Amino acid sequence: MMKKRSGSAVHNFTLIQRLLIVLSLAAVLGLSAVLGFSHQILKNHGRLELRHSIELLTETLDMTLSSGHFSNLGFNEILELLPLNEAVLGAAFADPRSGEILYSPEMLPESFFHNWLLEEPDKISSSDRQMVFIDEHDGLHGVKIIKNGSLLFDVLIDEKHYLKEYRKLSYQLIVSVTIVFVFFAVVVTSMIYLWFKNPLKNLSDATARVSNGDLTAKVEIHVPREFEQLGEIFNRMTSNLKNQNLILEETVNRRTRELKDSLKKLSETQNQMIQQERLASLGQLAAGIAHEINNPASYLYSNSQTLKEYLEVYDRLIELYRRRDTCADSADRDSLNREIEELIKKEDMDFIAEDLKSMISDAQTGITKITEIVKSLRSFARKDELTREPVNLNNVVRNSLKLVWNKLKYKARVEEQLNPVPDISANANQLEQVLVNMLVNAADAIQEDRGLITVRTFCRASGNICVEVEDNGSGITPEEQKRIFEPFYSTKEKNAGTGLGLSISLGIVQSHSGEIELDSEVGRGTIFRLVFPPPKETGEERME
Amino acid sequence: MNVSEPYTLLLVDDDAAVLASLKRQLRKEPFVVESAPNAAEAIALLESSQPMIVMSDHKMPERDGVSLLTEIKNRWPSVVRIMISGFTDMDILVGAINEAEIFRFIPKPWEKDHLIGILMEAAAKYGENIS
Numbered sequence: 267m268m269k270k271r272s273g274s275a276v277h278n279f280t281l282i283q284r285l286l287i288v289l290s291l292a293a294v295l296g297l298s299a300v301l302g303f304s305h306q307i308l309k310n311h312g313r314l315e316l317r318h319s320i321e322l323l324t325e326t327l328d329m330t331l332s333s334g335h336f337s338n339l340g341f342n343e344i345l346e347l348l349p350l351n352e353a354v355l356g357a358a359f360a361d362p363r364s365g366e367i368l369y370s371p372e373m374l375p376e377s378f379f380h381n382w383l384l385e386e387p388d389k390i391s392s393s394d395r396q397m398v399f400i401d402e403h404d405g406l407h408g409v410k411i412i413k414n415g416s417l418l419f420d421v422l423i424d425e426k427h428y429l430k431e432y433r434k435l436s437y438q439l440i441v442s443v444t445i446v447f448v449f450f451a452v453v454v455t456s457m458i459y460l461w462f463k464n465p466l467k468n469l470s471d472a473t474a475r476v477s478n479g480d481l482t483a484k485v486e487i488h489v490p491r492e493f494e495q496l497g498e499i500f501n502r503m504t505s506n507l508k509n510q511n512l513i514l515e516e517t518v519n520r521r522t523r524e525l526k527d528s529l530k531k532l533s534e535t536q537n538q539m540i541q542q543e544r545l546a547s548l549g550q551l552a553a554g555i556a557h558e559i560n561n562p563a564s565y566l567y568s569n570s571q572t573l574k575e576y577l578e579v580y581d582r583l584i585e586l587y588r589r590r591d592t593c594a595d596s597a598d599r600d601s602l603n604r605e606i607e608e609l610i611k612k613e614d615m616d617f618i619a620e621d622l623k624s625m626i627s628d629a630q631t632g633i634t635k636i637t638e639i640v641k642s643l644r645s646f647a648r649k650d651e652l653t654r655e656p657v658n659l660n661n662v663v664r665n666s667l668k669l670v671w672n673k674l675k676y677k678a679r680v681e682e683q684l685n686p687v688p689d690i691s692a693n694a695n696q697l698e699q700v701l702v703n704m705l706v707n708a709a710d711a712i713q714e715d716r717g718l719i720t721v722r723t724f725c726r727a728s729g730n731i732c733v734e735v736e737d738n739g740s741g742i743t744p745e746e747q748k749r750i751f752e753p754f755y756s757t758k759e760k761n762a763g764t765g766l767g768l769s770i771s772l773g774i775v776q777s778h779s780g781e782i783e784l785d786s787e788v789g790r791g792t793i794f795r796l797v798f799p800p801p802k803e804t805g806e807e808r809m810e
Numbered sequence: 811m812n813v814s815e816p817y818t819l820l821l822v823d824d825d826a827a828v829l830a831s832l833k834r835q836l837r838k839e840p841f842v843v844e845s846a847p848n849a850a851e852a853i854a855l856l857e858s859s860q861p862m863i864v865m866s867d868h869k870m871p872e873r874d875g876v877s878l879l880t881e882i883k884n885r886w887p888s889v890v891r892i893m894i895s896g897f898t899d900m901d902i903l904v905g906a907i908n909e910a911e912i913f914r915f916i917p918k919p920w921e922k923d924h925l926i927g928i929l930m931e932a933a934a935k936y937g938e939n940i941s
Contacts, residue, residue: 557869560896564918565831571922572834621834628827 281466282459289451297440297447305436312432316353316407316425320400324409327419328398353428355406358420367417465493472500481508558639558754562632569625576622579613639766656689657697659723659733659798665694666701667721670709677709678717678737685724687731690798692778697796700771704735704794707767711739711792729800734793741788750784811941815840817933818861822852822878823894824870828918832865835922841929849873853881860886862936863929865916868895868902876902879910888939890932894918 279287359368399410405425411418465487475483481504487497586609590602609615663684667674674680708719720736742750749755753769768782775782779799786792819841823829829845836843844861846852848870856864864882868875879891893906896918906912913935914928 557895557897560918561825561828564896564920565825565827567919568831568835568922572831624830625834628830632827 281462282455285455285458286451289455293447293451297444300443301436301440304439308432308436309429312429313425316423316428317402320407320409320423323421324398324400324411327409327411327421353423353425355422355424355427357422358417360418461490462493465490465497469493469496469500472504476504476507481511555639555754559636562635566629566632569628573622573625576618579609579615579618583609583615654691654693657692657694658689659687659697659731660684662694662697662701663721663723663733666698666705669698670702670705674705674709674719677712678719681718681720683720683722685722687723687725688801690731690778690801692798693774696774697778700774700796701733701735703767703771704796707794708735708737708739708792711737711741713740725800726797731798731800732795734795736791736793738791741790742784742786742792743788747784747786751782811937813862813933813937813940816842817863817929817936818842819844819863819865819929820852820855820861821845822847822849822864822866822870822875824848824867828867832925835925836929839926839929849875849878852878856882856886856889860889863890863892863932865892865894865929868893868897868906876905876910879906879912883909883911888936890935890939892916892928892932894920 356369360366397412399408399412401408402425407423407425408421409423410420465485468485468487472483472485483504485497485500487493583606586602586606590599590606593599593602663682667680667682705719705721709717712719718738721733722736723731723733725731751768751772753766755769772782775796775798781797783795783797784792785795817840819836821829821832821843822845823832824847826847829847833843833845842861844855846855849866849872852864852866864879866875866878875893875895879893882889882891891910891912892914893910893912894916895902898917903915906915913932916925916928
């Protein structure tokens with residue numbers, strides 16, 4: 267669930283705005299408190315003074331009225347005697363001469379003076395002849411003096427009126443204090459702003475540089491002290507960051523070097539392993555070669571010793587024949603003839619003559635075998651040096667069939683199922699060598715006279731290009747299938763093969779990035795299939 | 811016990827040319843030579859009559875010389891066993907000595923005099939074996 271930040275713009279005031287708001291609020295609150303308080307004090311003071319004045323007035327009136335001095339004075343004179351004349355809302359007075367009740371100001375009706383009196387006045391003082399009532403109600407203060415049951419004097423004073431002076435004073439106070447406060451707020455805000463402005467800008471600029479990766483950024487703040495300390499901490503932080511960065515960089519460089527070294531070592535080890543593998547297969551090959559060449563060499567050598575013995579016999583026989591032919595004496599000739607006959611019999615010259623033929627035949631066989639092995643090895647060793655060109659497997663099949671046709675035609679019928687395949691980059695001679703080997707193997711596997719060999723070319727859905735040779739011969743057992751690609755492994759009779767054909771073929775196919783698949787079942791037949799990867803897109807492809 | 815000539819000898823090698831060359835060299839020596847192209851035929855011959863000496867190649871199709879000579883050692887211990895081979899791999903030599911307990915090993919190619927000498931020693935050894 268997503269939480270939305272709302273109103274961030276509204277609350278996103280600058281520091282100075284916040285300061286102003288806070289100071290203004292403080293000023294308003296402070297002003298209200300101070301003014302409210304002072305107003306209250308003034309008001310209370312005014313009230314106390316008023317009450318005091320009223321009490322003084324009441325006493326004065328009381329005394330004056332009871333002493334009888336009053337009778338000589340007119341109403342207005344009496345009013346002027348009142349110290350609070352400005353605040354007097356109205357007064358009633360019984361004329362001592364006529365007894366008539368006079369009112370001032372005149373518009374106030376009589377009932378006004380009679381009605382304001384409450385049932386229970388705050389203060390009542392009484393003498394024998396005179397009763398004084400004082401009361402306060404709703405900001406109105408009244409004094410009533412009654413003599414012998416009739417009203418003598420009545421005055422009503424308005425507090426509001428009386429306190430007008432105080433209110434004026436209070437307003438003046440408000441105005442002046444507000445002016446002072448506002449001035450103070452402006453000055454304080456400006457000072458704070460000036461104190462904070464430069465250090466904050468300095469810090470903010472430096473932080474921006476650091477965030478952009480410039481760790482050389484430094485802040486220089488000297489006042490106020492807190493910002494100076496913050497600046498020092500900031501500088502320490504960037505300097506530490508720089509150091510950490512250097513350490514990190516050094517660590518990364520070291521690790522990278524170590525990784526490179528490891529990779530180099532790994533690659534060297536891999537090359538060594540490949541070399542060892544090559545040497546191992548060379549060793550295997552060499553042991554095989556030693557044996558394969560040694561066998562014919564051993565009987566060739568042995569036969570050469572026998573041949574020497576046979577030659578000695580022939581030498582002796584020739585010598586005897588020559589002596590006999592040059593002999594004049596007939597008795598000696600008969601003796602020599604006997605000697606010749608004995609030698610022929612003893613040495614079994616008929617056997618030797620026949621054995622010489624088989625020795626020659628063995629010598630030829632042995633030398634041919636050695637020559638074949640050497641020839642195969644030469645092509646085996648040379649395979650990497652040969653050039654590559656676009657080759658069509660269908661042409662390879664046709665050429666190979668031509669080469670081995672004489673060998674195949676007596677053993678099997680050959681069926682071609684050649685489909686259009688793209689050219690591959692290959693060495694045609696080498697692929698022909700592989701095909702010839704496969705075709706000869708197929709022919710050798712066929713024991714009956716009328717076998718069938720099928721050669722197919724096709725493309726797989728994966729794009730791989732295949733050529734396969736199928737025979738309906740004896741098949742290959744699973745055990746033989748495991749070893750069939752080993753050098754000098756042969757199931758054929760002695761002298762029928764070098765045992766190198768399939769291992770060389772595999773080497774050639776692998777050097778073309780291909781592989782050999784083998785499907786075989788004893789008694790049913792065998793399929794050898796060469797699988798080559800699809801040609802790289804060169805635009806020179808040709809389908810045939 | 812001295813055995814009298816001719817000495818009976820069975821040669822086993824899958825290469826007919828090797829057998830022929832050996833027979834040739836022994837033609838005028840005091841040996842009656844028989845031969846077999848593989849281990850199975852050699853065992854068949856041994857079952858009908860045992861020669862004094864069996865001299866076998868190692869590398870042969872189906873069954874090798876060490877295996878053949880080991881069976882001969884177990885079934886007919888007095889028959890003297892010789893291995894003749896161009897294959898001088900250490901494993902084969904160890905097998906030939908430890909398992910087949912051969913009398914001599916003849917590397918290919920061989921010298922005729924050396925060969926005859928060893929066969930004469932083998933005949934004497936056979937005499938010791940049966941006495």
